[in-house]
Amino acid sequence: MNTASVTLRLLDKADKEILKLPRTVKGALYDFQHKFKANPQATGLQLKQLKGDSRLWSARVNDEYRALLLRLADNDWLIVSVKHRKQVYENLDRLAYGVNQITGGIEYVDLQVVEESVLKRTAPKPSAPTPAAPTQPELPRQEPLFARFSEQQLTDLGAAEPLVPVIRTLTTEEQLLGLIEYAPQLTGEILLSLFDGKSYEDVLEQVTAPVAAPEPVDTEDFQTAGRRPATMVTTTDEALREALEGEDFGRWKVFLHPTQSRLVKRDYSGPARVGGGPGTGKTIVALHRVKHLVEQLPQGRNKQVLLTTYNKNLAADLRARLLELGGEQLLSRVDISHVDQLALRVVREAEPGSAKQTIDDNQVLREWRSMLDELGEATWDAEFLHDEWTQVILGQAVVSRTDYFRARRAGRGRSITRPERAEIWQLAEKFTQRLDRLGRQTWAQVAERAARLEMEREQRIQAVEQQRAEHDGLDNIHLQDGSAGWLRYRYRHIVVDEAQDLRPGHWKMLRAMVARDRNDLFLVGDTHQRIYNNQVTLGSLGINIRGRSAKLTLSYRTTRQILGSALGVLSGESFDDLDGNQETLAGYRSVLSGTRPELHPNADWEAERGAITELVADWDDIPLEQIAICVPTNAMAQEVAVSLAHAGIRAVEIGPDGPRGDEGVHIGTMFRFKGLEYQRMIIAGVNEGLVPRNAVIHMQRTDALRYRRELQRARSLLFVAATRSRDSLAIFWHGTPSRFLRPLLTN
Numbered sequence: 001m002n003t004a005s006v007t008l009r010l011l012d013k014a015d016k017e018i019l020k021l022p023r024t025v026k027g028a029l030y031d032f033q034h035k036f037k038a039n040p041q042a043t044g045l046q047l048k049q050l051k052g053d054s055r056l057w058s059a060r061v062n063d064e065y066r067a068l069l070l071r072l073a074d075n076d077w078l079i080v081s082v083k084h085r086k087q088v089y090e091n092l093d094r095l096a097y098g099v100n101q102i103t104g105g106i107e108y109v110d111l112q113v114v115e116e117s118v119l120k121r122t123a124p125k126p127s128a129p130t131p132a133a134p135t136q137p138e139l140p141r142q143e144p145l146f147a148r149f150s151e152q153q154l155t156d157l158g159a160a161e162p163l164v165p166v167i168r169t170l171t172t173e174e175q176l177l178g179l180i181e182y183a184p185q186l187t188g189e190i191l192l193s194l195f196d197g198k199s200y201e202d203v204l205e206q207v208t209a210p211v212a213a214p215e216p217v218d219t220e221d222f223q224t225a226g227r228r229p230a231t232m233v234t235t236t237d238e239a240l241r242e243a244l245e246g247e248d249f250g251r252w253k254v255f256l257h258p259t260q261s262r263l264v265k266r267d268y269s270g271p272a273r274v275g276g277g278p279g280t281g282k283t284i285v286a287l288h289r290v291k292h293l294v295e296q297l298p299q300g301r302n303k304q305v306l307l308t309t310y311n312k313n314l315a316a317d318l319r320a321r322l323l324e325l326g327g328e329q330l331l332s333r334v335d336i337s338h339v340d341q342l343a344l345r346v347v348r349e350a351e352p353g354s355a356k357q358t359i360d361d362n363q364v365l366r367e368w369r370s371m372l373d374e375l376g377e378a379t380w381d382a383e384f385l386h387d388e389w390t391q392v393i394l395g396q397a398v399v400s401r402t403d404y405f406r407a408r409r410a411g412r413g414r415s416i417t418r419p420e421r422a423e424i425w426q427l428a429e430k431f432t433q434r435l436d437r438l439g440r441q442t443w444a445q446v447a448e449r450a451a452r453l454e455m456e457r458e459q460r461i462q463a464v465e466q467q468r469a470e471h472d473g474l475d476n477i478h479l480q481d482g483s484a485g486w487l488r489y490r491y492r493h494i495v496v497d498e499a500q501d502l503r504p505g506h507w508k509m510l511r512a513m514v515a516r517d518r519n520d521l522f523l524v525g526d527t528h529q530r531i532y533n534n535q536v537t538l539g540s541l542g543i544n545i546r547g548r549s550a551k552l553t554l555s556y557r558t559t560r561q562i563l564g565s566a567l568g569v570l571s572g573e574s575f576d577d578l579d580g581n582q583e584t585l586a587g588y589r590s591v592l593s594g595t596r597p598e599l600h601p602n603a604d605w606e607a608e609r610g611a612i613t614e615l616v617a618d619w620d621d622i623p624l625e626q627i628a629i630c631v632p633t634n635a636m637a638q639e640v641a642v643s644l645a646h647a648g649i650r651a652v653e654i655g656p657d658g659p660r661g662d663e664g665v666h667i668g669t670m671f672r673f674k675g676l677e678y679q680r681m682i683i684a685g686v687n688e689g690l691v692p693r694n695a696v697i698h699m700q701r702t703d704a705l706r707y708r709r710e711l712q713r714a715r716s717l718l719f720v721a722a723t724r725s726r727d728s729l730a731i732f733w734h735g736t737p738s739r740f741l742r743p744l745l746t747n
Contacts, residue, residue, distance in 0.1 A: 001177040005036045006347075010158045011108060012232035012255050013184065014079050021065070021082060028062040029082060040077070050092055051169040055222065058088050070097060073223040078233065090469065092338035096162035099222060100186070103232025103258065104213035106222065107160050107184040117178040119394050127293045142171040145195060153200055159187045167191065177593050185257075186211060189554060196589070202397050206553060206587030207226045211258040228280060228657070229261035256288060257281065263550055264288040271521035271538075273499065275577065277588040278723035279557030279677075286497045288319070289522050292328050293493045301337040306490070306513070310532075311507075313658045318497060334489070340443050340504045343450035346509065350453050356441045361386070364442050371427075371718040372435055380427065384706070387533060390444040395536075397448060397713065401425045414703045416730040419653040425629045447505030447529075454490075454512035461487050475569045489515045494544040498675070499525030503534045507541045522523045527575045531671060531713065537580050545579055553587040557677055559594035562729045566722040568743030575710050586676075597722075597729040599744060600739065605685070608734045609643040612684055613728060616649055616665060619680055624650060625659075626679040630721045632690040637667045640684065670717040673724050681725035684732040691718055715740055722739040 011016075011032075018026060030044070036059065040047050046060040057077075058066045066088045068081040080097060096114040099105070145155065159167060163183055170176050176195060180188035186207075193203045211230060218224065225231055232255045252481075256264065263274055263285055276282050286307070290570035293305050302514035307322065309315050315338035317531060323331055337345070344358065359367075375625065388409075398404045404425050405418060416424070435441060464487055468506065490513045502510075514520045533573050538545055555563055565584065577583035602617075612629065619627055633639050641651040644665060652661040654668030656674075666678070685691070692714035700705035718740050722729060 002050045004041060008033050008077050009233035014081050020083050022278045025065050025353040032061045034362060074227045075563045076223055078226060098156060099216050099219040099225040100218055102208060103211050103230035104217040104225055104228045106225045109160055113177055116184045117182055118361050120724050144168055145170045157190045157203055159190050160184050163187060180591060181737045191593055193589055196408045229258035260285050264292050268519050271543045271545050273545045274550050275526055276552030277585050279555040280552035281556055282552060283497055286495050286524045287322055287325055290334055290495050291330060294330055304492040305333055305334045307336045308339045308342060309502040310339055318557060339502055339629040343447045343509055346450040346453055347446055356439050358443060358446060359440050371431055385427060388424055393428055394444045394448045411676040447503050451508035454509045454536055493519055494521050496523045499523040500530040501532050501534055504536050505709060508534060529716055531717050538578050543643050553589060555614055557726050558723050559592045560590045561594055562725055563590050563598045563599045565744050566719055569719050569740045570715055571743050572712035573715055594727055600732040602734040604734050607658045609640055609734050612682055612732060613643050613647045617647060621677055624665045627686060628678040628681045630670055630673055633683045634669060636685050642665055670721045673721055677724050677726060679726050680728040682730045683721050686731055686733045686738045688736040688738050
């Protein structure tokens with residue numbers, strides 16, 4: 001056998017099986033793959049073909065364990081399992097593998113392991129009656145879960161054919177979960193969707209179609225199948241090491257779902273957007289997209305790809321994960337910045353002498369209130385004026401009273417008359433002058449100023465390009481004079497994470513920073529998780545994503561039980577898709593299973609803090625850093641921390657830049673948990689009047705549209721908090737539970 005250029009890959013399901021093996025076996029497997037790539041025929045590897053099978057081989061990992069391999073071609077091998085040597089050579093009919101006729105990916109199943117897992121979860125039969133006892137009537141047979149679907153329908157959906165006979169025998173959810181643990185991932189997704197009541201047609205559209213191979217599948221062509229996205233494998237030493245180290249954080253660098261892989265590698269004719277619920281891997285797609293774009297760049301040292309998000313904490317996390325994904329070489333071609341920092345950099349570059357202090361929204365509201373108090377103005381409240389100034393005046397770059405009279409106010413709540421607009425404009429002018437006197441500026445002002453500067457720069461670039469086209473490609477140095485160098489767009493590609501939370505000014509700035517070309521802007525986000533009031537329509541800002549939008553629907557973080565409760569929180573609300581249409585979570589699902597969220601009513605806040613402390617103390621089987629407590633206000637966060645401290649439990653507050661310490665339970669308000677995840681999560685203080693706040697409830701009488709918008713934002717905050725948990729969720733309240741909990745309380 002020719003041993004040149006040996007390829008050895010690890011199948012996704014094999015990786016999950018290997019994670020359960022002893023550490024010494026994992027280490028031996030890492031050494032094994034080095035030796036195998038060097039020479040599969042080395043005596044110590046004992047490579048041999050299994051009897052009666054043309055493709056399945058075994059090779060020695062160590063004295064006790066053997067790797068099962070599929071030979072895809074002469075020097076192309078795929079590890080499908082690692083088993084104890086006693087389990088390798090007997091009853092070979094149980095080892096089923098093949099090319100899925102729908103996805104074209106390679107699938108492998110040990111039918112014996114699957115059947116044992118299903119049987120293990122079979123409900124115990126009633127014990128036989130004693131002789132003296134009367135004969136018990138025979139219990140009615142349970143109807144199989146999937147009796148209404150034919151074998152052909154199941155295989156047409158993409159279920160693994162060898163498993164169809166087992167699938168047809170399942171009668172309980174426990175048995176179903178036992179099968180899914182060892183079944184190919186697509187089979188699990190299909191069965192859970194059908195079990196949840198989705199129709200054959202819905203599953204075909206939402207689960208099967210996104211991963212179906214675009215070309216006819218030859219089920220005998222294993223080499224081609226091994227290269228398809230549906231065969232999730234790893235080949236590199238580093239990727240294998242990551243896969244062996246643990247399933248929580250290493251796998252995202254190695255295995256992409258076929259749907260994710262297609263979105264990462266697709267060539268888009270313009271701006272594109274990827275949506276999806278929490279835990280569906282949107283950020284993972286963004287990171288792999290950055291890597292893919294960098295790999296297409298010509299050689300150089302400049303940073304032609306921008307990766308941005310809406311705050312400093314998330315930007316730091318993106319940097320760390322991109323470093324894990326591609327190392328310093330990848331980072332050297334990527335500018336990673338949170339969008340406000342980027343806008344401030346643009347403004348300071350244009351105005352190097354400016355010493356203005358940039359203040360956050362809480363400080364801005366205080367200034368509004370102070371000004372209204374000084375003026376004795378009681379007609380308008382500070383929150384309304386701040387939103388009007390930020391979203392309408394700054395958001396639409398309104399520069400005159402006449403322009404403001406004509407400005408659109410869609411989604412702003414109560415309608416206002418022309419005289420009222422005149423009053424608001426006068427107050428906005430006074431507020432702007434007040435900030436100038438104080439030497440302060442808001443982040444919204446910075447974003448709008450940066451947008452104007454970048455749009456002016458873009459116009460100069462376009463003028464240069466037009467002149468060059470008119471003069472046979474020759475440059476006019478006078479047109480570029482004073483530009484501190486030859487004018488060019490700042491970036492070739494821009495990737496945006498958490499797109500739903502950017503301001504209109506941010507979008508106008510980003511649009512102007514990159515040429516309107518193929519693969520220019522790539523956005524990921526979920527409007528169900530919008531926690532700020534930055535509602536935009538991208539098309540109106542020059543970012544046309546029509547026909548280039550996709551949605552991820554499979555959650556990798558949240559269990560089915562937590563997911564169902566979180567979706568209940570959103571019931572009754574509709575959400576936009578950043579482009580004027582409605583966004584839905586149709587088809588959003590998880591193949592993970594766990595316990596139902598715990599609901600804990602309490603008499604008062606003191607009793608609630610005591611109950612929280614007891615629960616955290618009971619969770620002594622995991623590190624404290626994997627536990628989080630989310631509350632509505634900063635004051636409540638401090639009070640919970642004090643209660644934990646009295647019980648000897650260390651707590652760490654989450655600030656604007658992340659956790660303020662290394663060891664302890666993480667505590668913070670709902671805003672602070674965006675982008676984070678934990679094994680176990682407590683959401684406390686979920687009472688009416690806190691979630692949503694009383695101030696929001698009072699708006700129902702004064703401003704119905706604003707009330708609905710703020711109510712939706714409060715729902716989104718609770719939804720974000722509930723979906724931070726991977727394993728367990730506990731919800732606490734005192735007094736009257738929040739209206740958002742009604743679907744959970746009635747289940």
